[in-house]
Amino acid sequence: MPMDWTPPPRGTGREPDLNKVINDFKSKIPGFKKAKGLWVVVLIVAAIVLGSTAYYTVGPEENGIILRFGRFVRESGPGLHFKLPLGIENAIKVKTGRVFKEEFGFRVISPGVRSRFSEKGYAEESLMLTGDLNVIEVKWIVQYKIRDPQLWLFAVRDPVAAIRDLSESVMRQIVGNRLSDQVLTLQRVEIAAKAQVELQKLLDSYKTGVQVVTVKLQDVNPPPPVQPAFNEVNEARQQKERMINEAQEAYNREIPKALGEASRVVTEAEGYATEKVNRAQGQAKRFEDVLASYLTAEDVTRRRLYLEAMQRMLANTQKIYVVDEQVRGLLPLLNLGAGKGRATNQDLGQPQGKGVK
Known part of the structure; x- marks a missing residue:
């Protein structure tokens, strides 16, 4: 559409009036007033869109990962932050302060004071073969935290599946190197601690950015068809341990008593022997002295011995x-x-x- 407007003549020495020029422009363009309202609405909508996509909020248990056109650029902590709008930068929130849990051999249906569990359909996770070729059912949990959000998002395709597969592999290896009795009764705490250490090593080697908080064995039992036989064996073992403990108690009570009595008898015998030896030595020394006196003065010594003998005899x-x-x-x-x-x-x-x- 041609515009009917001519610039002011040059060489007059005056600057044109800007308001007059704008008014002349508006009068020459039909429908300008209607277009003005539309442009205002467009600008408002654009401002709202830009404003709504230019900030994000990170919670207290979260870390924010900022991607610019799908590439990692920075990481942010809890609070209000700004980013480039219109999808140029995207914020992904990762819960790094929360402890997550994976269950093996069972699932929690409704948590609470008395939680309900479901064990059907999870036998493939819990059934394991021990070192003495016995089958047992092991149920455990793994608690973990996200230590490195960048590795958690980009290093592994499915980090949760990796945690489950590695945990199951580690537990089967540890249980397979032990006897069934050790797994059932004696070494449950040791197995859980070793599983935590080995699982952490594997997760670090795969760069999953995960920190294992704890590995805990929930329940270890033989399979249901053979549980009665295992219970009888456990009862016999407990009775054996009880009898051994009672025998050990009697041993600890009687042996020190006998040792003390023997020590007393030996001490008394040693004292009696010392007394007899000292008395014999004294009598021998007295006899030698009397003999020396007798050889020196025979009559005096004979009379003195006689008087001493009579004195001892008459005293009673x-x-x-x-x-x-x-x-x-x-x-x-x-x-x-x-x-x-x-x-x-x-x-x-x-x-x-x-x-x-």
């Missing part, structure tokens, strides 16, 4: 009878039973100076 005597050479009967000399002094020859009515030598 209650009555003493002295036999005189001229009297054929017994002559009482002392009344030791009275306990108060000694009787004299005059008290007894006997002549003095006879009876004692």
Whole structure:
């Protein structure tokens, strides 16, 4: 459509009036007023679209991954952030602060104080072969966190499937290297700890960006057809352990007692032997001294030995009878039973100076 407008003549020395030019332009274009309202609506819609796609919010348990035309450019933490609008940059939120759980051999139907579980259809996950060629049913859980959001999104096609496959492989390897009795009773904690370490090594080697929080065995049982036989074996084993513990208790009670009694007898025998030896040595030394004195003074030593022997003998005597050479009967000399002094020859009515030598 040709416009009927001519510029002002040149060389007049004046600048044209801008408002007059705009008004002349509007008057020459038909329907300009209607188009003006449409453009305003378009601008408002464009502003809303641009504004709504130019920011994003990351939650407290999340990390934001920003992609520009599908390529990773940066990572952002919790809070309000801005990005290029109109799909130039896209924000993917990854929950790095939450602990996720994978269940093997069962599924939780309704969690709660008394959770309900479903075990049908998961026998392929739980049935395993032990080192002694017995089949057991192992149920366990794996709890993990996303440590590196970039690796979680781009290093592995399906990280959840990788966690499940690697966990099942590790558990089957560990259970296959042990006896069924060890898996059922003795080494459950050790198996769970070893599975956590081995699973973390594999996940790190595949660069999944996952941190294993814990691996826990929920239930380990023999298959239902053979559970009665296993229960009988376990009862017999428990009875055996109980009898061994009772015997060990009796052993721990009686053996120290016998050892203490033996030690007491040995100590008393050693003390008795020491006493006898010391006494024999003392008597031998006394005999040697007496012999030396006897060789030096024979009469004095003989008299002293006689007096000492008589003193020891009379110390335990209650009555003493002295036999005189001229009297054929017994002559009482002392009344030791009275306990108060000694009787004299005059008290007894006997002549003095006879009876004692």
